[in-house]
Amino acid sequence: MPLTRKAYRAAILHSIADPAEVGIEASYEYFEDGLLVVDNGQISALGHARELLASLPADIEITHYQDALITPGFIDTHIHLPQTGMVGAYGEQLLDWLNTYTFPCESQFADRAHAEEVAEIFIKELLRNGTTTALVFGSVHPQSVNAFFAAAEKLDLRMIAGKVMMDRNAPDYLTDTAESSYLESKALIERWHGKGRLHYAVTPRFAPTSTPEQLTLAGQLLGEYPDLYMQTHISENLQEVEWVKELFPERKGYLDVYDHYQLLGERSVFAHGVHLCDDECARLAQTGSAVAFCPTSNLFLGSGLFNLPMAEKHKLNVGLGTDVGGGTSFSLLQTLNEAYKVMQLQGARLSPFKSLYLATLGGARALRLEERIGTLQPGTDADFLVLDYNATPLLGYRLKQSKSIAETLFVLMTLGDDRTVAQTYAAGNLVHQR
Ligand code: GUN
Ligand code: ZN
Numbered sequence: 001m002p003l004t005r006k007a008y009r010a011a012i013l014h015s016i017a018d019p020a021e022v023g024i025e026a027s028y029e030y031f032e033d034g035l036l037v038v039d040n041g042q043i044s045a046l047g048h049a050r051e052l053l054a055s056l057p058a059d060i061e062i063t064h065y066q067d068a069l070i071t072p073g074f075i076d077t078h079i080h081l082p083q084t085g086m087v088g089a090y091g092e093q094l095l096d097w098l099n100t101y102t103f104p105c106e107s108q109f110a111d112r113a114h115a116e117e118v119a120e121i122f123i124k125e126l127l128r129n130g131t132t133t134a135l136v137f138g139s140v141h142p143q144s145v146n147a148f149f150a151a152a153e154k155l156d157l158r159m160i161a162g163k164v165m166m167d168r169n170a171p172d173y174l175t176d177t178a179e180s181s182y183l184e185s186k187a188l189i190e191r192w193h194g195k196g197r198l199h200y201a202v203t204p205r206f207a208p209t210s211t212p213e214q215l216t217l218a219g220q221l222l223g224e225y226p227d228l229y230m231q232t233h234i235s236e237n238l239q240e241v242e243w244v245k246e247l248f249p250e251r252k253g254y255l256d257v258y259d260h261y262q263l264l265g266e267r268s269v270f271a272h273g274v275h276l277c278d279d280e281c282a283r284l285a286q287t288g289s290a291v292a293f294c295p296t297s298n299l300f301l302g303s304g305l306f307n308l309p310m311a312e313k314h315k316l317n318v319g320l321g322t323d324v325g326g327g328t329s330f331s332l333l334q335t336l337n338e339a340y341k342v343m344q345l346q347g348a349r350l351s352p353f354k355s356l357y358l359a360t361l362g363g364a365r366a367l368r369l370e371e372r373i374g375t376l377q378p379g380t381d382a383d384f385l386v387l388d389y390n391a392t393p394l395l396g397y398r399l400k401q402s403k404s405i406a407e408t409l410f411v412l413m414t415l416g417d418d419r420t421v422a423q424t425y426a427a428g429n430l431v432h433q434r
Helices: 048-055 080-086 094-110 112-128 140-156 178-192 214-225 238-247 254-260 278-286 296-300 308-313 332-342 352-359 361-366 391-401 403-416
Strands: 005-015 029-041 042-049 061-072 074-080 131-137 157-162 196-203 227-232 266-272 289-293 319-320 386-390 422-426 427-431
Touching: 005 042, 005 048, 005 227, 005 278, 005 352, 005 361, 005 386, 005 403, 005 422, 029 048, 029 061, 042 048, 074 080, 074 266, 074 289, 074 319, 074 332, 074 361, 080 094, 080 112, 080 131, 080 140, 094 112, 094 238, 112 131, 112 140, 112 422, 112 427, 131 196, 131 227, 131 422, 140 178, 140 196, 157 422, 178 196, 178 214, 178 422, 196 214, 227 254, 227 278, 238 403, 278 308, 296 332, 308 319, 319 332, 319 352, 319 361, 332 352, 332 403, 352 361, 352 403
Parallel strands: 005 061, 074 131, 131 157, 157 196, 196 227, 227 266, 266 289, 289 319
Antiparallel strands: 005 029, 029 042, 061 386, 386 422, 422 427
């Protein structure tokens, strides 16, 4: 392949550290008139346009975006492919919501053509919203993951997914067995894990829907291949927490169930964690595990308010999750809008730079991919967005009053959504154009 070099000129902003650790000012880099240079799918230079232009050949192709902000692609650390068709299901909290809406919707993935159709819609929706990497739950059917990875591979996306393992407390039409879930997961790992930019996640749905035998085999799988991910749910809803205590009376608590089956670790991501206690946060941090904070879901399902300051106190890795279809938007901008309110209700503040961190570098760190994605550092994958300051009349008018990049960023996160994402680039390719 010939070397392809392109440059993009606009205002450019990225996170370079967690504001909770280094303070806000040292947590980001901002170039008011910046230049991003991309060579063969990777970022090769980032800086002030005037300085960088002098070092580049005169004939380099430069795309100049006016009234726009380039940021890294967003990272969604928790989302469900087979719930795309049931976003906004009325009236229930977690356990009834699963039985009434979720399981019937996921059962449609027994049909391969349906799985392929939804995978295409789902990936389009991710890219329309500026999400370039996601940690994705499939359904119990292996073809949900085959369909998803096949669609992601065509666009050379960096994606992580796994087939749900679920062998009890769910309808018969949607359960596997401990052994079949092990074998099916293994076949998917062999086929997809490490192929291009794809990674596999061992995916026990949550403790109530797995037997001890299935959890044992999930832990075993993690030991059999390097760099596998593990994703599940934890302490989302109070009834759920009580149920886990009844099902596993011999364990100290919810997290201890997963700990016992060796499911904690540097590539383990636990969704929600709304009702985690201090000791559980400490244990998650100690094992290098991460939590996916899913504010639109936690509000929509009435689950509760995630305690981000407690996670920060323990230096626990936190990413942001949409949790579609419990969550109500594919947009990480809208997810941050709700995250801000979740903090307000607890008397805490979520600064726009912490928000940017959560949606980009924080997510990358939760997934141990910060050397590849989450920033615009030279040497990383060219996964980036062009956000349009004039996406809507109100946004354009409001941003004209802005006096700082902090204010602009906060307004983008409060008023912005899929309309704000004018272009999405993955591995240097334009994969969405509004
Ligand atoms: N807990 C177990 N399964 C699910 C799910 O599909 N969505 C959410 N939000 N929580 C869960
Ligand atoms: Zn979920």
